Amino acid sequence: MKTVDEVWQLLRNEVTAREAVETELADALGGVLREDVRSPEDQPAFDRSAVDGYVVRADDASEVFAVGGEIRAGDGRHPQLVAGKALRIATGAAVPEDGEVIMLEDATESDGAVRFVRRGRDHVRRRGEDARSGTVLVRAGTVLGTGAVGLLASIGCVRPMVTRAIDALHVATGNEIVSADKVPSAGQVRDSNSPLVAAWARAAGMRIRQKRVGEDASALRHAVEGRRDLLLVSGGASVGGHDCTAEVLEAAGFELLVTKVAVRPGKPLIVARRGVEWAFGLPGNPLSHFVCLHVFVEAALAAMRGGPRRPVMGNRRVEAAIPGNPRETWWPAVEEREGLRPLSWTSSGDLAALALADALVRVPSSGLAAGSEAEFIRTP
Ligand code: AMP
Numbered sequence: 001m002k003t004v005d006e007v008w009q010l011l012r013n014e015v016t017a018r019e020a021v022e023t024e025l026a027d028a029l030g031g032v033l034r035e036d037v038r039s040p041e042d043q044p045a046f047d048r049s050a051v052d053g054y055v056v057r058a059d060d061a062s063e064v065f066a067v068g069g070e071i072r073a074g075d076g077r078h079p080q081l082v083a084g085k086a087l088r089i090a091t092g093a094a095v096p097e098d099g100e101v102i103m104l105e106d107a108t109e110s111d112g113a114v115r116f117v118r119r120g121r122d123h124v125r126r127r128g129e130d131a132r133s134g135t136v137l138v139r140a141g142t143v144l145g146t147g148a149v150g151l152l153a154s155i156g157c158v159r160p161m162v163t164r165a166i167d168a169l170h171v172a173t174g175n176e177i178v179s180a181d182k183v184p185s186a187g188q189v190r191d192s193n194s195p196l197v198a199a200w201a202r203a204a205g206m207r208i209r210q211k212r213v214g215e216d217a218s219a220l221r222h223a224v225e226g227r228r229d230l231l232l233v234s235g236g237a238s239v240g241g242h243d244c245t246a247e248v249l250e251a252a253g254f255e256l257l258v259t260k261v262a263v264r265p266g267k268p269l270i271v272a273r274r275g276v277e278w279a280f281g282l283p284g285n286p287l288s289h290f291v292c293l294h295v296f297v298e299a300a301l302a303a304m305r306g307g308p309r310r311p312v313m314g315n316r317r318v319e320a321a322i323p324g325n326p327r328e329t330w331w332p333a334v335e336e337r338e339g340l341r342p343l344s345w346t347s348s349g350d351l352a353a354l355a356l357a358d359a360l361v362r363v364p365s366s367g368l369a370a371g372s373e374a375e376f377i378r379t380p
């Protein structure tokens with residue numbers, strides 16, 4: 001039986017990043033950038049006015065200036081600055097080399113003449129003050145957020161190199177499972193794991209194909225034929241006579257690296273590898289799914305993307321005591337201003353706690369006292 005840390009270490013060391021591809025900026029949000037992006041020019045590229053106002057020669061100490069034209073944003077050429085004259089200037093417009101910008105609020109204009117109540121404030125964004133040409137603006141390995149997309153656009157990097165989409169398949173197994181839109185007959189249960197997996201994948205920024213098969217090795221073997229980066233099989237991961245995930249994965253050429261993890265819930269987790277492909281056999285219970293997806297599959301996905309480690313571990317106080325167990329527990333909780341409020345759950349099939357949970361608290365085997373600091377992860 002492996003510990004949680006051992007499984008993380010395995011995934012972080014062994015799962016390799018997929019190829020980077022040129023990606024349209026419109027599709028790059030959430031993608032992992034795979035090259036350092038440098039500024040191709042000084043930022044800003046020219047001296048720009050930071051305000052709406054006037055521009056005069058910096059060395060001109062006249063009391064009154066004649067207003068002699070204007071420089072608008074986007075103007076490539078502008079009138080010369082001459083002694084005794086002021087030009088109106090707009091925010092973002094190019095400032096002439098020897099110009100001083102005075103903001104509108106510091107000026108009074110009447111009958112074509114302008115006086116300034118204040119001079120000498122620097123209202124110019126100087127060429128290169130944000131970044132010099134050649135400076136790295138976004139590092140390889142960054143997950144592109146909305147701001148990074150804007151920045152890349154501003155420097156003309158409209159096709160950044162981003163890790164390609166991960167190809168994933170999820171197969172739900174079990175004779176008792178029926179589609180969630182069907183009314184189950186006696187002995188049947190609705191398939192809640194497929195929508196849960198799809199929702200998790202969506203929150204992780206990944207599309208996943210899905211299939212459902214009965215508890216039958218040949219049907220599962222058929223369902224998992226072919227290649228992809230990531231294969232998830234729900235149910236059939238433990239040691240019951242009809243649990244065939246391990247057998248089917250082995251027959252398909254996967255090497256079983258983990259078959260049990262010292263974690264609660266989620267102990268009968270299978271982790272397997274075939275070359276660069278990875279497969280997870282997830283124990284069927286919904287709460288086990290929730291834990292295994294957020295704690296383990298998330299780590300594999302992050303490594304495939306070549307981005308920062310996931311899950312991201314935080315530290316907060318728990319508002320109530322949580323009992324320990326020989327296996328470390330990942331306990332559903334709600335993140336509140338005061339700390340983490342543990343939810344009560346009856347079994348690993350308990351979906352009511354899941355519906356409220358936005359965090360999982362890592363509970364060591366000694367348990368946690370009320371008010372103590374604990375590690376946790378957020379679970380969107
Ligand atoms: P298994 O891992 O196949 O032994 O399943 C463990 C428990 O999880 C059983 O009670 C199953 O009925 C339940 N289960 C398995 N798959 C699903 C599913 N897709 N949706 C809801 N419950 C499931």
Ligand code: MG
Nearest residue numbers: 174235236284
């Ligand atoms: Mg089953």
